[in-house]
Amino acid sequence: MDPHRIYEIRCPVHGFVALNDWERRIISHPAFQRLRRIRQLAWTDQVYPGAMHTRFEHSLGVMHTATLLYDSIVRNAKDVLSRELGYDDAGFRRNRQLVRLAALLHDAGHSPFSHASEELFPDQENGEGKYGHEQYSAAIVRGPLRGAVEEHKLNQGNYGFTADDVASLIEGSAGAKQGIFWRDLITGQMDADRMDYLLRDSHHAGVQYGRFDLHRLISTVTAIPGVGGEPPRLGIEHGGWHAAEALVLARYFMFTQVYFHKTRVAYDIHLREALKELLPGGHFPAPTPGELEEFLKWDDWRVLGLLAEGNGGEHGERLSSRRHYRMVYQTNEIQTETDRKKLARVREALGELVAAEMPAGRSWYKRDDTDIAVYRNFGGQRTVAPLSDHSNVVRNLGKNDQILVYCLPERKQEAAKKVEEAIHGLE
Amino acid sequence: MDWSELQDARLAVITELASRAPGGHIGRTALMKFCYLLQIVRGVSLGYRFTLYSYGPFDSSVLSDLSTAETLNAVQSNLTYYPGGYGYQIRQGEHANSALEAGQDFLNRHRGSIDWVLREFGSHGSADLELESTIIYADREAARRSETLSIELLAQRVRDVKPHFVEEYIRGKASQLADKGLLKACRNSVSAR
Numbered sequence: 001m002d003p004h005r006i007y008e009i010r011c012p013v014h015g016f017v018a019l020n021d022w023e024r025r026i027i028s029h030p031a032f033q034r035l036r037r038i039r040q041l042a043w044t045d046q047v048y049p050g051a052m053h054t055r056f057e058h059s060l061g062v063m064h065t066a067t068l069l070y071d072s073i074v075r076n077a078k079d080v081l082s083r084e085l086g087y088d089d090a091g092f093r094r095n096r097q098l099v100r101l102a103a104l105l106h107d108a109g110h111s112p113f114s115h116a117s118e119e120l121f122p123d124q125e126n127g128e129g130k131y132g133h134e135q136y137s138a139a140i141v142r143g144p145l146r147g148a149v150e151e152h153k154l155n156q157g158n159y160g161f162t163a164d165d166v167a168s169l170i171e172g173s174a175g176a177k178q179g180i181f182w183r184d185l186i187t188g189q190m191d192a193d194r195m196d197y198l199l200r201d202s203h204h205a206g207v208q209y210g211r212f213d214l215h216r217l218i219s220t221v222t223a224i225p226g227v228g229g230e231p232p233r234l235g236i237e238h239g240g241w242h243a244a245e246a247l248v249l250a251r252y253f254m255f256t257q258v259y260f261h262k263t264r265v266a267y268d269i270h271l272r273e274a275l276k277e278l279l280p281g282g283h284f285p286a287p288t289p290g291e292l293e294e295f296l297k298w299d300d301w302r303v304l305g306l307l308a309e310g311n312g313g314e315h316g317e318r319l320s321s322r323r324h325y326r327m328v329y330q331t332n333e334i335q336t337e338t339d340r341k342k343l344a345r346v347r348e349a350l351g352e353l354v355a356a357e358m359p360a361g362r363s364w365y366k367r368d369d370t371d372i373a374v375y376r377n378f379g380g381q382r383t384v385a386p387l388s389d390h391s392n393v394v395r396n397l398g399k400n401d402q403i404l405v406y407c408l409p410e411r412k413q414e415a416a417k418k419v420e421e422a423i424h425g426l427e
Numbered sequence: 428m429d430w431s432e433l434q435d436a437r438l439a440v441i442t443e444l445a446s447r448a449p450g451g452h453i454g455r456t457a458l459m460k461f462c463y464l465l466q467i468v469r470g471v472s473l474g475y476r477f478t479l480y481s482y483g484p485f486d487s488s489v490l491s492d493l494s495t496a497e498t499l500n501a502v503q504s505n506l507t508y509y510p511g512g513y514g515y516q517i518r519q520g521e522h523a524n525s526a527l528e529a530g531q532d533f534l535n536r537h538r539g540s541i542d543w544v545l546r547e548f549g550s551h552g553s554a555d556l557e558l559e560s561t562i563i564y565a566d567r568e569a570a571r572r573s574e575t576l577s578i579e580l581l582a583q584r585v586r587d588v589k590p591h592f593v594e595e596y597i598r599g600k601a602s603q604l605a606d607k608g609l610l611k612a613c614r615n616s617v618s619a620r
Binding site: 085129174175180183228229230337359362373382386388 | 430431434455466467470474475476478479480481482490491492494495497498499506508509510511512513522525552553554555557558561564565568571584585587588589590591592
């Protein structure tokens with residue numbers, strides 16, 4: 001087999017995703033193939049029937065997008081990177097491959113139905129909260145995928161990467177060394193992950209909300225020199241700020257129309273509760289050497305099989321019969337003190353009729369900070385300003401703190417009446 | 428703590444830090460690193476998940492909560508420019524008291540820790556806070572693996588992440604943190620060598 005052969009895989013978003021023989025071997029490993037059995041958007045197909053795509057195709061797309069971003073940054077800011085991070089041509093080649101591997105494997109640790117079940121990750125022993133899917137990804141790279149990452153001729157003859165090098169960049173560890181600079185491309189404000197998922201989720205859901213000018217954005221992304229002892233940071237050249245604005249808006253629309261859709265959120269709640277019934281101890285095995293193998297046995301197929309056998313309890317039954325919770329009240333996206341008081345009255349009036357609540361801030365897809373740095377070099381005069389200083393739209397796009405309140409479908413009328421009485425006169 | 432209580436606690440801490448910071452305002456970097464230090468060094472259960480970037484430990488949820496605090500006018504942010512960059516001055520807002528009252532029990536429990544972070548780190552600049560929090564992050568990673576590090580080895584690991592700092596400066600900062608008892612894998616500059 002020729003280790004230098006390049007392969008291409010069809011992609012509905014990017015056309016073709018190119019990969020080398022080393023990456024192809026990694027993709028062929030069972031720990032990566034498992035992603036073919038994990039849907040990207042959980043039960044979103046109950047609202048948007050086309051949204052049946054998987055983490056597998058998304059991971060390929062992230063590798064492709066991260067490479068485009070990397071190449072563009074090097075094109076636009078080679079001098080900055082050479083000066084501040086000391087790269088020579090070999091350094092640029094090495095980091096490019098590291099970014100590709102980290103991007104490809106960043107989601108290897110997803111649990112069944114992706115983010116919908118992440119709340120069932122166990123607590124860490126050090127008291128720092130629950131494990132995150134990046135820690136599972138890193139553990140899989142250091143464990144089952146170690147051989148596939150380390151033992152290919154392309155690696156041994158050219159890069160000498162260890163599984164630790166890739167895992168450290170994925171999880172955000174000091175072991176990533178100077179490669180940590182590129183972590184913003186894997187998980188950050190303008191990362192390859194969200195650029196890919198917005199376009200891919202839009203495509204499969206059949207909506208236009210997540211679309212933006214990917215190629216303009218990519219061509220203007222750059223590394224901005226650090227000042228006052230700070231490291232260089234990723235940002236956007238002045239000519240690309242409208243494309244960055246469109247990315248921010250795409251996230252807003254996708255959040256409100258798809259990710260935080262009231263019915264989709266209800267299915268997330270039922271899935272989580274059903275999984276508590278299915279998982280031993282009510283949570284996933286930990287990403288530790290003793291439990292990781294067991295974790296990898298969990299995928300959508302296994303969960304669906306167990307649900308089909310009637311093992312998911314009341315919530316499993318609600319999933320299969322579509323008798324999901326119904327939204328009975330929603331706050332405004334931007335909450336004022338008055339909104340908070342109104343919600344308190346609704347909660348009091350509904351009492352035990354409240355089956356569940358879901359705040360937007362608790363959603364994995366919540367819209368985080370929009371502070372993208374815009375860099376301008378005009379005749380040697382260099383300025384850096386936040387995107388919000390250029391864009392009126394971004395400046396006024398407040399954070400979505402909406403809360404959705406749910407009741408049982410069989411008690412929807414009763415609950416709706418109580419809500420109406422509670423807020424009467426306050427509208 | 429349920430989600431709503433956690434949110435109240437986080438907003439109260441952000442508001443308290445902005446209200447009591449030296450000079451009456453705090454920057455975003457300082458806010459991020461103070462939350463990190465409170466959670467990791469002092470064990471204040473803010474529920475953030477910090478991971479490492481070239482600019483130190485970071486969790487975008489802190490900025491998300493800051494945005495909520497701004498919307499509620501518990502704090503207000505003003506953009507400021509300096510040569511080659513920009514920053515924010517975050518001050519107490521008109522409705523700060525509502526946020527402080529909502530998280531009062533949490534604040535009362537952790538007032539000593541907030542006093543500590545403002546006393547020990549309140550006057551430090553952004554670059555130093557990024558460096559100091561990175562040193563603590565690298566130290567905690569080593570401690571989780573039951574490693575014992577010398578100041579030199581810890582400084583070398585941090586320099587790999589932050590190559591724009593000279594190693595001697597990093598060693599000095601690490602020694603100061605060790606002398607204050609804030610490092611776990613690297614207890615002080617002598618015994619671990």
